[in-house]
Amino acid sequence: MSDSPSTLQILLTNDDGIDAPGIAAMREELTALGEVTVVAPAENQSGVGRARNELAVCREHPWGYALEGTPADCVAYGLRGLETTFDIVVSGINDGPNAGNYIVGRSGTVGAGIEAAFLGTPAIAVSSYHARDFFCHPPEEYDFSRPARIARELTERVVSVGSFDTVDLLNVNAPIDVPSPRMRVTRPLADYDQQVDHHDDTALLSDGDRSNGLRDDEQLVRLRDVSWPDTVGYENPFPPRDEHRDRYPVGTDRRSMVDGEVSVSPLSVHHGHTDDPHLTNVVETLSEQVE
Structure with a gap:
């Protein structure tokens, strides 16, 4: 540098x-x-x-x-x-x-x-x-x-x-x-969840994706990230209130x-590893069984 x-x-x-x-x-x-x-x-x-x-x-x-x-x-x-x-x-x-x-x-x-x-x-x-x-x-x-x-x-x-x-x-x-x-x-705080919604209406799809609708064995699912808890749309998820500070x-x-x-x-971006003695024992045991 x-x-x-x-x-x-x-x-x-x-x-x-x-x-x-x-x-x-x-x-x-x-x-x-x-x-x-x-x-x-x-x-x-x-x-x-x-x-x-x-x-x-x-x-x-x-x-x-x-x-x-x-x-x-x-x-x-x-x-x-x-x-x-x-x-x-x-x-x-x-x-x-x-x-x-x-x-x-x-x-x-x-x-x-x-x-x-x-x-x-x-x-x-x-x-x-x-x-x-x-x-x-x-x-x-x-x-x-x-x-x-x-x-x-x-x-x-x-x-x-x-x-x-x-x-x-x-x-x-x-x-x-x-x-x-x-x-x-x-x-960085780990604060995340996933919401799954089920739909029968193909109107949610972009034009051309499914112009003929869904088959009997199909269902439309929407996977939505819950990145900001208790937030709908683009409202502020961090208003300066005590419950958010807590x-x-x-x-x-x-x-x-x-x-x-x-x-x-x-x-650090190199995906460091975690030492786990339980995992080590499992791998060593399985390795002995393979031998």
Whole structure:
């Protein structure tokens, strides 16, 4: 990595598309730290996680390149298809939060950072939230300058102190509407369920999927993520009330959002293992039986 943050080579991407206001705000801030090259999806790619494509059309853009692919495609191309040796990958700013283990795993914003880490380059994934509105949508109505400034300051500091010697990826959720938010190191909270609904009406399907209806031995099922408990649609699942503070322990990313803080979750992306003596005994016993 470069000796000084002022000489950083930065690869910038996102999952909302290269024309999203969040990436524009992030690019403007990062130019204070070094050279910024943008490789971002040509269109919105929210929620694709680490999905990859074998083929992708790339075209030049005033900031770098627009790729008709996923955020992970953009990082792969940037780190292995360009001649620049990048010091860090920054992904964002996403126009909505990415907090909680399950959401983090589905996020294209975070997926770009995971791809970078697997390719040996540290990364910061940056998402924004509104303490009242929660989702920053439509993004054109929100000002991303505050989370962009926070992300720039964090990038500069963590590079200078060598945090990426032990951390692969930082997942950051910053409020867009809190004047001087506290910053807290957090851990992603596992808070997720699945709801299954059964339907007989094929009108729920997109046109052309089943124009002739269902057969007698078929039933339409809807699988719905319960990512935000007790929430319908796009309402704020984290209003600053005591029952929500009690649900989310201090030190978790979601509690920081309830409290209007900047959540910074240091992640390892190499899927570490867990030692289990019971499993070891089972495998050893089965191995002896095979012999």
